[in-house]
Amino acid sequence: MLDDKGFDLWADGYDRSVGLSDETGTYPFAGYRAVLGEIYRRVLAAPGREVLDIGFGTGTLTAALYAHGCRIFGQDFSPRMIELAREKMPGAVLCQGDFSQGLAEELTRRRYDAIVATYSLHHLTDARKIAFLRELQGLLNAGGCIYVGDVAFATRAELAACARQAGDAWDADEIYFVYDELRPSLLGLRFTPLFPCAGLLELPAREKEPF
Numbered sequence: 087m088l089d090d091k092g093f094d095l096w097a098d099g100y101d102r103s104v105g106l107s108d109e110t111g112t113y114p115f116a117g118y119r120a121v122l123g124e125i126y127r128r129v130l131a132a133p134g135r136e137v138l139d140i141g142f143g144t145g146t147l148t149a150a151l152y153a154h155g156c157r158i159f160g161q162d163f164s165p166r167m168i169e170l171a172r173e174k175m176p177g178a179v180l181c182q183g184d185f186s187q188g189l190a191e192e193l194t195r196r197r198y199d200a201i202v203a204t205y206s207l208h209h210l211t212d213a214r215k216i217a218f219l220r221e222l223q224g225l226l227n228a229g230g231c232i233y234v235g236d237v238a239f240a241t242r243a244e245l246a247a248c249a250r251q252a253g254d255a256w257d258a259d260e261i262y263f264v265y266d267e268l269r270p271s272l273l274g275l276r277f278t279p280l281f282p283c284a285g286l287l288e289l290p291a292r293e294k295e296p297f
């Protein structure tokens with residue numbers, strides 16, 4: 087699994103290598119633009135414009151939302167990724183920090199209409215994913231939603247089929263989302279498969295208790 091230095095080294099070639107994997111329809115980034123496009127459309131179709139991006143990388147998704155007037159906040163641990171994203175979004179609040187240790191304090195003081203995380207949370211164990219997503223859910227405005235786009239599957243059998251097809255390319259260190267297994271712990275979680283190895287998970291804001 088890559089650490090912050092590994093992502094620093096990957097940063098300048100990131101968009102190209104992801105684009106190639108997407109264009110050739112190969113794991114792990116087959117469906118990448120479709121996943122980002124789906125989240126982009128859903129965020130803009132909703133009323134609010136405060137967006138938090140977890141592991142924003144070179145800022146491909148959030149720069150497009152920024153261009154449409156969204157206020158962008160984010161956290162990433164790679165200084166080079168942050169530099170590249172900042173060039174595209176000079177007015178965004180981009181914090182450096184390891185999200186496995188939680189969110190930067192500055193980001194926890196705000197509330198968001200959309201929280202997006204694309205191809206970043208598979209670095210967390212399922213237990214940490216659940217705890218982190220619950221924490222993020224508490225930062226949503228009423229009517230807001232978390233959008234996770236990633237290598238993701240409805241069932242473990244579908245994950246196994248993708249692993250067989252990927253062969254030696256399969257990265258067994260990454261902990262991909264399996265909807266069936268996460269759903270019982272995350273009330274309201276929805277899954278939309280978008281490609282054989284990619285999907286969108288949505289977790290809406292908790293409804294306020296009336297009393």
Ligand SMILES: C[S@@+](CC[C@H](N)C(=O)[O-])C[C@H]1O[C@@H](n2cnc3c(N)ncnc32)[C@H](O)[C@@H]1O
Pocket residue numbers: 090093140141142143144145146147161162163164167183184185186203204205206209
């Ligand atoms: C595969 S890239 C995805 C980037 C972008 N979201 C996209 O869809 O292209 C993963 C990003 O998450 C960041 N990342 C991974 N683990 C992280 C962690 N524990 N804390 C903060 N950032 C992390 C990396 O630096 C990198 O920018």
